[in-house]
Amino acid sequence: MKVETYKITGWQDKETGLLIDENEEWILVKHIPVDYVIDGFKLYKKSAIKKRKSKTKQDKIARVLKLKNIESTPPDTFRFANILDILKWSEEKYGLFEFQDYHAELFYGKLNTVKENILNIDLITPNGKIKKKYEYDFLTDDIIAITFETDYFESIRLLMNDQQKKELKVMK
Helix, strand or coil: CCEEEEEECCCCCCEEEEEEEECCCEEEEEECCCCCCCCCEEEEEHHHEEEEECCHHHHHHHHHHHHCCCCCCCCCCCCCCCHHHHHHHHHHHHCCEEEEECCCCEEEEEEEEEECCEEEEEEECCCCCEECCCCCEEEHHHEEEEEECCHHHHHHHHHHHHHHHHHHHHHC
């Protein structure tokens, strides 16, 4: 069991996670937002990581997680892939995806259109409403973190599903 802290290009705060797996392009962790709390999974693009460390503080966190019997296994059906395929996987599995860019801005959405390395999303707002064809196009190279199964992610998912049910009732 290995806990690491990452300094991400453009982000002010460091990120900590329980290392699950990695490949040449990505690091998959169980996200640790504070102390000994696990909150979902996070993928970090390796090219955006300025510094990566595992020292005494991280060893203490790993010890506590081991005592809590936290497992270091990836979510069912997860496979490393390119950014678009990971977003598609998340949308297929959960109904939406969450990603962050170099400015640490957080976006929830569904894929709308994809042209080469540019994607347009249907943005999911904090109240669960879906804004079709969000007015901003994203470069896939600017996406440096993808998150799923966090408490907030699940809350947005529930709000989105509830909002869709309400909209269907109104249409009937």
